[in-house]
Amino acid sequence: MSKKSKKFDTENEVTTEATTAVEAQPKAPTIPKAPSLFLRDSSGVEFKFDRRNQLPKKAAAVGEITIDGVATPFQVTSNVGFTTEGHVIRYSWITLPNGQMGYITHDYEVTPVAGEAYTLHEGKANRANPARIAKDDTVGALRIEKFKVTMAARKAAEAQEPVAA
Numbered sequence: 001m002s003k004k005s006k007k008f009d010t011e012n013e014v015t016t017e018a019t020t021a022v023e024a025q026p027k028a029p030t031i032p033k034a035p036s037l038f039l040r041d042s043s044g045v046e047f048k049f050d051r052r053n054q055l056p057k058k059a060a061a062v063g064e065i066t067i068d069g070v071a072t073p074f075q076v077t078s079n080v081g082f083t084t085e086g087h088v089i090r091y092s093w094i095t096l097p098n099g100q101m102g103y104i105t106h107d108y109e110v111t112p113v114a115g116e117a118y119t120l121h122e123g124k125a126n127r128a129n130p131a132r133i134a135k136d137d138t139v140g141a142l143r144i145e146k147f148k149v150t151m152a153a154r155k156a157a158e159a160q161e162p163v164a165a
Contacts, residue, residue, distance in 0.1 A: 038125035039118040046125035047104035063114025070097045087133040105129040
């Protein structure tokens with residue numbers, strides 16, 4: 001036998017033994033860094049809480065809701081300019097008592113009202129958010145293009161900021 005074939009045979013044996021030892025150990029369960037949250041209203045409807053880094057700048061506070069007994073101001077935005085009549089979705093933007101910001105999505109044509117009481121829970125909501133329905137192909141495409149332009153401008157601005165050492 002040549003030296004090459006002997007070397008190759010020994011490497012294969014070592015690799016196989018190491019792989020078998022690693023596979024024999026049970027894997028630890030994965031723990032999410034930020035578990036999913038949902039809000040449940042007084043009638044039992046659950047709303048997925050979608051986290052965001054900031055609240056919308058152009059929306060004004062509509063009133064206050066309570067989350068686990070804590071009065072919380074909220075803002076409302078909608079997709080009225082991008083959808084057909086009868087499929088308008090409104091979003092309540094909230095800062096949770098723990099400081100996390102985000103929104104919940106209401107059903108079609110439902111306008112959130114001040115004074116509603118919610119409780120905060122971890123896990124997955126029992127209700128799926130309603131699907132966005134574009135007014136037409138042009139409006140849907142324009143919405144996507146506006147998003148791409150906004151994200152490109154944001155990334156360019158972040159790239160120009162000096163990095164603190």
